[in-house]
Amino acid sequence: MNQSIIKALSLLDLFSDGRQELSLKEITEEAKLPKPTVYRLLASLEYSGFITKTKETENDSRYKLGLKLLELGSLVSEQLELRKIALPHMKKLAGQLNEVVHLVISHQNEAVYIEKVESTRALRLHTRIGKRSPLYLGSGPKLLLAFMEDNRKKLVMEEIIQYRKIEKHSLLEDLQQIKQRGYAISYGEQDVGTVGISFPIYDYQGHVVASLAVSGPTSRFEGQNMDYIKEKTEVTAGNISQELGYKNERNRNLPF
Structure with missing residues (x-):
């Protein structure tokens, strides 16, 4: 120490x-x-x-x-509120899919896993609340990087390219694809033989504040089951966003 x-x-x-x-x-x-x-x-x-x-x-x-403590206190308060709102939805999703569900945010140029709901299957992923990950590694972190505000994204990418030796063109192409299709998917980036799929969670201002990630063995993320996982994860991320006050163009004029 x-x-x-x-x-x-x-x-x-x-x-x-x-x-x-x-x-x-x-x-x-x-x-x-x-x-x-x-x-x-x-x-x-x-x-x-x-x-x-x-x-x-x-x-x-x-x-x-100093004011730094107020800044950190506000961040913790926001995280606690996000976790409180997201957790019931995550538990429901985990019950529907029986796969591990994560809630991921970005903090100080890293991804942080702030909530987790485990599956009941024998084969599980060894992740934990509080785990940190580079923003280019895994579906949850990479989605956060893709939807990040441009100025901050530029700084983070410069750091990644300089210190992680990641090829810039390949990373940019990957991030553009994520924004275009609206979700991120990764194969074996954090654990060999696993798949991760993530959808964005928006706040009332329309900013992406977290990613909702579902992960499991590749064998369970194929064909119709993959379509089902994507559908349920997207709906759940939308429900969490709605509870945070987000209104997209499709539901802006509709009552909740």
């Missing part, structure tokens, strides 16, 4: 509703750490946006919590 990170985060715990601003002296005394160490940790937290310096004198400085 990185002790510096642990010590820095422990300083944030010193702030509370009744103590929204603290001096360097107060923080040093309560943290029971040397003043130079506390000053260095606070400087790192300030640089990262977790702490804001409100006043500085020759003898002391004062600090309060």
Whole structure:
């Protein structure tokens, strides 16, 4: 464990509703750490946006919590609301298909699996809530990249091409196909012998906020069964989007 990170985060715990601003002296005394160490940790937290310096004198400085924590808190709140809304629909879909169902979002240029409903079959996929994946790997992550806002997509793709050595033309072509057909499908990209199929989930503003992904062995994703999986997954993603307030052109004028 990185002790510096642990010590820095422990300083944030010193702030509370009744103590929204603290001096360097107060923080040093309560943290029971040397003043130079506390000053260095606070400087790192300030640089990262977790702490804001409100006043500085020759003898002391004062600090309060930074806006970065509000940003992260809002993100967590949104994720919790999304999971709460999506989970009943995911359970229903898993019951219809008896395949594993995932809810995937993008965060800091990665895909994060924030919810999962398992199948009852003996052969299952070894995935977990909290799993991170590159945005070019798997149907769920790749769909998020395909529907990403253009400026952010450009930055993410530059990083992928530079550090992951992915061929740009091939990736661009794949992403364009995903947007055109409205869903993503992958074969063996994360686990050999498996298929993943994903549909977008939209918020009330029409932004893609998550992908609904169904995965399983290749042998179960063929022919009429594949058509059935696609149909049910698309309907479920639409139902979740509708509950999030999304109205597409077909149902914009229809009551729900």
